[in-house]
Amino acid sequence: MLGLTAMTIIRLRSLFAVVMLFSIYSLLTASLFMVLDAVDVAFTEAAVGAGISTMLMLGTLMITGYREKRPAHSPILPLIVVVLTGAVLVWGTLDMPHFGSPDQPVHQHVAPRYIDDSPKEVGIPNMVTSVLASYRGYDTMGETIVVFAALIGVLSLIGIKKYTNKEPGRTEKPPESILQVAAKLLIPFILLFALYVQFHGDFGPGGGFQAGVIFAAGIILYALTFSLKDAMHLAPPKVVKVIAAFGVLLYGGTGIVSMLKGGTFLNYSVLAHDPIHGQHYGILLVELGVGLTVASVMMLIFYAFVSRGEAD
Amino acid sequence: MMEMHLPVLQVIVPLLSAAICFLLGRGKLPWMFATLVSWVTFAISILIAIQVSDGSTLQYELGGWEPPWGISYNVDQLNALVLVIVSGIAAVVFPYALRSVEREIAPEQHGLFYTAMLLCFAGLLGITITGDAFNVFVLLEISSLSTYTLISLGKDRRALTSSFQYLIMGTIGATFILIGIGLIYALTGTLNMADLAERIPQIESSRTLQAAFAFIVVGFGLKLAMFPLHLWLPNAYAFAPSVVSAFLAATATKVAVYALLRFLFDVYDVNFTYEAMQVQYLLIPLATVAILFASIVAIFQNDVKRMLAYSSVAQIGYMLLGIGLVNATGITATLLHLFNHALMKGALFLALGAVCYRIGRTSIQQMAGLGQQMPWTMAAFVVGGLSIIGVPLTAGFVSKWYLILGTLENGWWPLTAAILIASLLAVIYIWRVVEVAYFRERPEGAPDVKEAPLSLLLPTWVLAAANIYFGVQTDFTVSFAKGAAASLLGGAP
Numbered sequence: 040m041l042g043l044t045a046m047t048i049i050r051l052r053s054l055f056a057v058v059m060l061f062s063i064y065s066l067l068t069a070s071l072f073m074v075l076d077a078v079d080v081a082f083t084e085a086a087v088g089a090g091i092s093t094m095l096m097l098g099t100l101m102i103t104g105y106r107e108k109r110p111a112h113s114p115i116l117p118l119i120v121v122v123l124t125g126a127v128l129v130w131g132t133l134d135m136p137h138f139g140s141p142d143q144p145v146h147q148h149v150a151p152r153y154i155d156d157s158p159k160e161v162g163i164p165n166m167v168t169s170v171l172a173s174y175r176g177y178d179t180m181g182e183t184i185v186v187f188a189a190l191i192g193v194l195s196l197i198g199i200k201k202y203t204n205k206e207p208g209r210t211e212k213p214p215e216s217i218l219q220v221a222a223k224l225l226i227p228f229i230l231l232f233a234l235y236v237q238f239h240g241d242f243g244p245g246g247g248f249q250a251g252v253i254f255a256a257g258i259i260l261y262a263l264t265f266s267l268k269d270a271m272h273l274a275p276p277k278v279v280k281v282i283a284a285f286g287v288l289l290y291g292g293t294g295i296v297s298m299l300k301g302g303t304f305l306n307y308s309v310l311a312h313d314p315i316h317g318q319h320y321g322i323l324l325v326e327l328g329v330g331l332t333v334a335s336v337m338m339l340i341f342y343a344f345v346s347r348g349e350a351d
Numbered sequence: 352m353m354e355m356h357l358p359v360l361q362v363i364v365p366l367l368s369a370a371i372c373f374l375l376g377r378g379k380l381p382w383m384f385a386t387l388v389s390w391v392t393f394a395i396s397i398l399i400a401i402q403v404s405d406g407s408t409l410q411y412e413l414g415g416w417e418p419p420w421g422i423s424y425n426v427d428q429l430n431a432l433v434l435v436i437v438s439g440i441a442a443v444v445f446p447y448a449l450r451s452v453e454r455e456i457a458p459e460q461h462g463l464f465y466t467a468m469l470l471c472f473a474g475l476l477g478i479t480i481t482g483d484a485f486n487v488f489v490l491l492e493i494s495s496l497s498t499y500t501l502i503s504l505g506k507d508r509r510a511l512t513s514s515f516q517y518l519i520m521g522t523i524g525a526t527f528i529l530i531g532i533g534l535i536y537a538l539t540g541t542l543n544m545a546d547l548a549e550r551i552p553q554i555e556s557s558r559t560l561q562a563a564f565a566f567i568v569v570g571f572g573l574k575l576a577m578f579p580l581h582l583w584l585p586n587a588y589a590f591a592p593s594v595v596s597a598f599l600a601a602t603a604t605k606v607a608v609y610a611l612l613r614f615l616f617d618v619y620d621v622n623f624t625y626e627a628m629q630v631q632y633l634l635i636p637l638a639t640v641a642i643l644f645a646s647i648v649a650i651f652q653n654d655v656k657r658m659l660a661y662s663s664v665a666q667i668g669y670m671l672l673g674i675g676l677v678n679a680t681g682i683t684a685t686l687l688h689l690f691n692h693a694l695m696k697g698a699l700f701l702a703l704g705a706v707c708y709r710i711g712r713t714s715i716q717q718m719a720g721l722g723q724q725m726p727w728t729m730a731a732f733v734v735g736g737l738s739i740i741g742v743p744l745t746a747g748f749v750s751k752w753y754l755i756l757g758t759l760e761n762g763w764w765p766l767t768a769a770i771l772i773a774s775l776l777a778v779i780y781i782w783r784v785v786e787v788a789y790f791r792e793r794p795e796g797a798p799d800v801k802e803a804p805l806s807l808l809l810p811t812w813v814l815a816a817a818n819i820y821f822g823v824q825t826d827f828t829v830s831f832a833k834g835a836a837a838s839l840l841g842g843a844p
Contacts, residue, residue: 128530131562135537148540148550149419177413177422181477181489184366188470188493191373192500195463196511280373287370291363297415304359306415 041067052107058096065089078244079167082236086252091337094259098341101348162315163241163322171246172322176305180290182248183329187287190336193343199276200346222264229257237330241319247326251333259341267345276342279335286332293324357402358411358424361395361434361480362490364388366473373466377458379449381465386445388469392476393442396434403431406834410482418482419543425482429835432686432828433479433609436693440601440814441472443697447810448594451704455506455592464504468598470497475606484532484618485542487610488525491574495521498603502591513586520583524573531566534559535618547618555623564628567614575607577671578641581664588660593704596656600663601697605689608670612685615674616839625677634675639769641668646776650783655706656713658780659699662739665773666692669754672766676757682836683829684753690828691738691746691821698735698814702728705803705811715787722789724800727808729788731815736781738818741774745822749829 044064051057065088072081136143157169171179233254240246262270294305301309307321308314353360368388375381402409403426411424426434445468456464474494478487499521503514536542538559539550554560569580576584584604588596615624624630642665649661666688673685705728706721707713722729738747751770758766793800802808821828 127562127565131534131559131565134557135534135559144538144540144550145536146540149542150540152420173414174416174421175414175485178483178486178489181486181493184369184470185489185492185496187370187373188467188496188500191463191467191470192496192503195460195467195500196503198459284370284373288367291367291370294363295367298356298359303412303415304356304363305413308415 041071053105054100054103054107055097055105057107058093058100061096062089062093065092079165079246079249082244082249086249086256090256091252091259094256095337095340095344098344098348101345160314161318161322163319165241165243167244168240168246168322168326172325173307173318176307176321176325179325179329180294180305183290183332184287186333186336187283190283190339193340197343197347199339199343200349216264218264222260226257226261229260230254233257233334237326238323240326241322247329248333250326251330251335252337254330254334255337255341258338262341262345267342267349271342274338276339279338279342282331283335283339286328286330286335289328289331290325293321293328297321354398354402356411357395357399358409358426358480359413361392361399361438362424362473362477364395364473365392365469365476366493369466369469369473372469373462376462378461381462382445382449382452385465385469386448389438389441389445389472392472393435393438396431396438396476399426400431400435400831402426403428404831406838419541419546422481422483422486423543424480425545426480427835427838428831429612429686429839430479430609432690432831432835433606434476436690437472437475437479437602437606440598440693440697443810443813444594444598444601444701447597447701447704447807450804450806451594451708452592454708455594456504460504464501464592467497467500467504468595470494471501471598471603475602478606478610482544483542484535484544484547484614488529488532491525491528491610494603494606495525498599501595501599502587504595505590505592507590509586510590513583513590517583517587520573520580524570524580527566527570527573529570531563531570534563534566538563544613544618548620551619551623555627561628564619564623568611568630568633571607571611571614575604575611576664576667578637578645578664578668581641581645581667584664585657585660588663589654589657593700593707596660597697597700597704600659600700601693604663604667605693608667608685608689612674612682612839621840631675631677634671635766638668638672638675639766641665642672642769642773643776646773646780649780650776652780653716654714655703655718655784656700658715658784659696659703662777662780663692663696665777666696666739669750669770672770673754673757676754676761676763676766678757678760679833679836679840680753680760681757682839683832684750684757686832686835687753687828688750690832691750691818694746694814694817694821695735695738698731698811698818699739701807701811701814702732702735705807708803708807709800715784716794718784718788719791720788720793721800722785724793725802728803728811731808731811732788733781733785734815734818736785738822740777740781743822744819746818746828748822749825 041064044060044067048057048060065084069081069084069089072084153166153170153174157166158164161169161173163169233250236245236253237247237250258270258274261273297306297309298304308317310317310320365388372381372384375384406428409426412418413422413424452461452464471494474490474497477490478494481487481490499514499518502517503511535547538554538557539547541547541550551560573580588600591599615630645661645664645668649658652658652661670685670688673681673688703713706718706725709725710717738745741747741751755767755770
């Protein structure tokens with residue numbers, strides 16, 4: 040099914056359908072991850088791939104239009120390159136360690152310690168969160184900054200158009216449509232769910248990335264069913280920008296505090312008297328940093344795309 | 352206590368400063384802040400270089416987890432040298448940026464511009480310093496994303512398409528690197544470079560390992576503009592803002608060359624790279640073609656910025672040729688050229704940025720007669736040009752000298768001839784600019800041009816002077832390059 044979807048995406052010329060199929064593709068991938076027992080990854084794929092990136096691509100379509108232009112050059116050379124790369128990949132992976140076999144090197148070397156010792160060393164049940172936020176916490180900080188860098192790119196290229204209208208707030212829309220009522224019912228639960236995912240990441244699947252995306256999705260739903268102006272009134276771009284930077288600084292700041300307390304950068308064990316408590320505080324803080332940055336970056340990127348689309 | 356934290360401060364100072372810079376808004380404040388940060392970072396890199404100058408290595412465990420479970424930073428002479436050159440160039444380019452950026456970029460974007468510069472800077476430092484294969488990829492993404500942003504800020508609208516072109520090529524490169532790292536991880540179960548180096552020899556016959564090698568070489572090949580994967584580079588450098596061209600030309604490709612070296616010799620080892628994969632038979636022909644072909648193309652360019660960009664492709668060819676020579680002298684030459692080329696291209700692009708500041712464009716006809724009107728700027732250009740050609744007493748001579756020694760050591764005299772021919776080609780393309788600038792009159796009706804302001808001249812001349820200094824005083828560069836080459840060829844650090 041994945042292959043079929045991908046083929047259709049390549050053949051289709053209607054960009055709107057392509058975006059929808061992308062979303063389906065992501066959902067299929069997410070189910071695949073689910074089957075592989077990678078719950079956290081599946082969750083992220085569903086939230087980011089199927090959810091927010093579809094929204095952003097639709098926002099882009101508002102600016103660019105729905106039809107794809109005929110490509111100007113012949114597809115022969117790219118085709119050869121792609122086939123060659125695929126062939127190398129298949130050839131190269133034929134003698135890979137068998138899938139699912141317990142003697143795979145992956146299960147022999149570094150991972151056993153994560154599995155055996157992380158409950159003792161880090162003290163939280165979700166090992167994925169332990170690896171993400173603590174053992175390899177520096178990579179996660181890097182990823183957060185990648186998201187931040189994407190924001191810088193969008194802001195400098197498109198920017199957010201300011202509304203100069205005097206009357207802020209609600210647009211004059213007579214009786215609330217069904218969509219608006221439904222959205223009003225849904226949004227509180229979406230936001231609540233985001234908070235749950237945020238703070239429950241230590242115990243179940245979830246964490247800052249997913250929570251941030253879901254939170255942003257709640258606000259974006261508001262913008263879609265009401266109007267962008269309403270959403271901007273609720274969450275002004277200026278404030279959201281500050282929060283985006285603050286999330287990064289919260290993550291980095293946690294690292295710096297642990298340096299001042301005599302550990303190395305991002306060593307949470309020194310944050311409290313008991314190393315396990317320290318790890319708890321540290322993970323809570325950095326996940327909050329991730330959540331804040333991701334949520335605000337997603338909202339700002341959406342604002343940028345849509346305000347540009349409305350202006351044209 | 353601070354000494355212990357130097358390796359991590361090297362990266363997080365600019366990285367977190369980027370978030371602060373974003374909050375500073377408009378005006379001169381972001382520039383002042385970013386400049387200060389670049390100087391602090393340069394100071395840190397010098398302190399690190401002093402610590403490792405005796406051949407020792409520093410290790411820093413992030414998060415307090417020892418590798419391979421956590422991520423570690425490892426500094427030896429090799430990356431200390433690259434750290435010094437990247438942060439040194441930044442420390443020169445940031446003060447220069449104020450006037451040049453005022454002229455080329457809209458005021459409301461200055462804050463974003465300096466934020467992106469700091470992110471790019473921090474990303475490049477992070478790739479250089481880390482001892483973890485996946486961490487390389489994360490920092491590579493930070494530097495790449497901000498690079499695309501920076502290029503797209505060029506005032507010519509074609510900057511957008513060239514940035515997009517680079518985005519596609521760069522993303523393919525990064526994906527290839529990620530596939531390579533993923534395959535290695537599947538085979539070994541570890542991401543730490545030193546740990547990988549221990550485990551890879553045991554599985555050397557694995558085809559997956561060879562496929563991973565191919566993906567990593569092609570991935571970094573795209574990033575460092577290895578011929579024929581260089582097509583993104585001339586447009587990117589030609590249309591980016593002057594400051595960005597100077598910064599990227601002097602640092603970005605160098606860091607990619609470094610990362611390639613690290614993977615070829617430290618993650619994989621010398622035997623695998625040269626004997627099992629025979630990488631020299633790939634690099635030597637490609638590098639030789641790059642040197643000759645790109646130099647010839649450079650001669651026919653109308654835009655001086657684009658000419659320098661093609662010259663960069665040729666210079667990268669020299670660095671790859673050094674790797675292909677399979678001897679310590681060759682690797683030393685690669686490292687020396689990595690350092691020296693940053694100095695010369697930095698000086699040339701900054702001088703050109705000063706020209707652009709005064710006359711608004713960089714096509715060669717517009718530069719007629721500038722030798723009299725902007726004597727200091729053009730003199731700096733000439734110094735950088737002499738260094739590109741490889742005239743004795745400039746930095747360029749030192750690295751070419753080692754490269755020629757390396758070819759002669761193997762008795763591969765056709766390569767020696769190719770290097771000499773390419774140097775003559777460099778004479779031609781630099782001379783074209785000199786001839787126009789010094790021996791032609793200003794065209795009729797062209798407005799009078801004054802010398803560039805001091806805040807542009809001073810940084811340009813710092814780099815031009817560095818070209819002469821490191822051409823005469825070679826202790827620092829040669830000893831670091833030799834030490835690093837020895838440790839690369841001697842196996843894991």
